[in-house]
Amino acid sequence: MGILTKTLLGVILAFSLTACGSAPTASRFATPDDTMVGQAPPDVWVESFTVSVPRSLKVNERNLYYPRGDIVWRGEPRGDRHAQVKAIFEAGLRRATPRVSGATAVRMDVQVLRFHALSEKARYTVGGVHDIDFRYRLVDIATGQQIGPTKEVNADLDALAGQAAMAAEGRGDTQKARITAHLERVFVEELTRPGGHVTAKLGLLQQINDL
Template identity: 75%
Template sequence: MTLIFKTLTGLVLAATLTACGTVPTATRSAMPDSAFVGIPQPNLRVESFTVSVPRSLEVNERNTYYPRGDIVWRGDPMGDRHSQVKAMFEAGLRSASPQIDGTRAVRLDVQVTRFHALSEKARYSVGGVHDIEFKYRLVDVITGQPIGPTKDVSADLAGLAGQAAMAADARGETQKARIVAHLNRVFIEELTLPGGHQNAQLGLLQQINDL
C-alpha cells in the first residue's frame, strides 16, 4: 500500500471512526531488546518476571481520533508514558502469576512492542480499540535456559465510548483498570490454555490499527 493511499485512508476513516501462593515481583534484569526466545509449556509456575518497554517506541500525545505512534496513553497524568505502560504490565502480571501455579518454575520476560489506547477525543466520542502487542520468553529458573522460541502476542481490547466511558469512569472502571484486568486474563490464558490467548475479533476498527 502506498504512503499516499494510507494517508488518504486514514483521513477518511478518522472522520467517523477511531483505532482504537507468594506473589512474584518484577526483577531489574530485563533482557536486551534483541534477545528474546520463549514459548509457553504446560504446568508452569511464574516465579519472577521482567517487563521492558523500549525507549525506541514512539509516543504520540496529539488529541486526534487516531494519533500515529507506538504508544498512545491518556489514562495517567502527563508523564513518562513508557514507565506508565510498564507499570500496567507489571500490575497485570503480579495479579496473574499466583494463578499460574504449576511445578516448573520459570521467569517470564516480556517486551512491549505496541500500546495504542484511545485519545481523549476518541474515547469520549466514537470509541475504538486498545491495540496491545507484546512478545515474551520463558526461562527455566533451575537451568537458566530459555524454553523454546519467542512468542508474539496480540491482546486487543474493545475501548468504551461516550456515555459508556464516562459511566465506567464513575464506577471506577477506568481505562487503566480495564486494561490491567485484561492483561491479567491474557497472561493466564497464554500460559495455561492450549494455544494460549486468542485475540478478540473486533471488526473494522481493529483492522484500521494495522494500516
C-alpha cells in the same frame, strides 16, 4: 497511508458500525501459528518476571482521532508514558502469576511492542480498540535455558466510548483498570490454555490499526 486518510477512514468506519453493527472480521493474530495450535500449555509457575518498554517506542500526545505512534496513553496524567505502560504490565503480571501453578519455576521476560489506547477525542466520540502487542519468553530458573520459542501476542481490547466511557469512569472502571484486568486474563491464558490467548474479533475498527 497518510494520517488524514487514516483518520477519515476511522471516522467513516466508526459511523458505519454505529448504523449497521460491527461485523466479525479476521485480525492479524486471529489464528495462532501452526506450531502453537493444540499444544499443551507449559507446566510452569512464574517465580519472577521482567517487563521491557523500549525507549525506541514512539509516544504521541496529539489529541487526534488516531494519533500515529507506538504508545498512545491518556489514562493517567501526562508523564513518562513508557514507565506508565511498564507499570500496567507489571500489575497485570502480579495479578496473573498466583493463578499459574505448574511444576517448573520460570522467569517470564515480557517486551512491549505496542500500546495504542485512545486519544481523548476518540474516547468521547467514535471509540475504537486498545491495540496492545507484546512478546515474551520463559526461562527455566534452574537451568537458565529458555523453554520453547519466544512468542508474540496480540491482546486487543474493545474500548468504551462516549457516555459508556464517562459512566465507567464514574464508577471507577477506568481505562487503566480495564486494561490491567485484561492483561491479567491474557497472561493466565498464555500460561494455562492450549495455544494460549486468542485475539478477540472486534470488527472494522480493529482493522484500522492494521492500515
